[in-house]
Amino acid sequence: MAGANGVEGRRAERRILLGIGGVLAYAALSHALMLHAADRPWAAAALLAPGVLAGAGWALAQGRRGLLLGCTLVLAGLVAWSLAGSQASVQHLYLAQHAGIHVALGAVFGASLRIGATPMITGFARRVHRAGLSPAMAAYTRRLTAVWAGYFFAMAALSVALFAAAPWSAWSLFANLLTPASVALLFLGEHLLRYRLHPEFERAHWRDALRASWRPAAGEDGR
Numbered sequence: 001m002a003g004a005n006g007v008e009g010r011r012a013e014r015r016i017l018l019g020i021g022g023v024l025a026y027a028a029l030s031h032a033l034m035l036h037a038a039d040r041p042w043a044a045a046a047l048l049a050p051g052v053l054a055g056a057g058w059a060l061a062q063g064r065r066g067l068l069l070g071c072t073l074v075l076a077g078l079v080a081w082s083l084a085g086s087q088a089s090v091q092h093l094y095l096a097q098h099a100g101i102h103v104a105l106g107a108v109f110g111a112s113l114r115i116g117a118t119p120m121i122t123g124f125a126r127r128v129h130r131a132g133l134s135p136a137m138a139a140y141t142r143r144l145t146a147v148w149a150g151y152f153f154a155m156a157a158l159s160v161a162l163f164a165a166a167p168w169s170a171w172s173l174f175a176n177l178l179t180p181a182s183v184a185l186l187f188l189g190e191h192l193l194r195y196r197l198h199p200e201f202e203r204a205h206w207r208d209a210l211r212a213s214w215r216p217a218a219g220e221d222g223r
Helices: 002-036 041-062 065-084 087-111 120-128 135-165 168-197 206-213
Strands: none
Touching (some): 087 135
């Protein structure tokens, strides 16, 4: 049984690594398309649809019906706008997608901090650490939820500022390459800091944490 679990774990890890590789390849391709074919309808569809579909998939996995409906409406609007717009309006469309996704994520994480709700990261941690969370661990995950909410809002603001003040190529570099890099750095930095500040946290494999972010906790209702 242990051997079978190990094989399945390695397979899951390979799938996740392939997924990460796909994300990196897509980021590089997106940057190239934004520089050389931003106004082409097919390029707009290739650039816009995956992010919205990923958001819709996460909303569906979390049972968040309102967010799922919002992603569906946004996707329809993006397609219509990309087919009808000029290059300038398509560039604004890319900005709307990048900043809008970050605002939406910031709102979801921020809303989970309201009184009576389960903070987003607290819910993730409970799915990984089956033994339960101590009060200190629960407080840490609540603060971490606030950090992620602040990060998403800050990225949206920076996206708008760069779009307004910097060349298009600089904004594309930020949106397609620096954004996923900053997410990875925040994940890694938090992982290292967590066990330094809270050694009582059970050691969890990174693939378990990733799975937890896509799996709704028992008793959490969608919104």
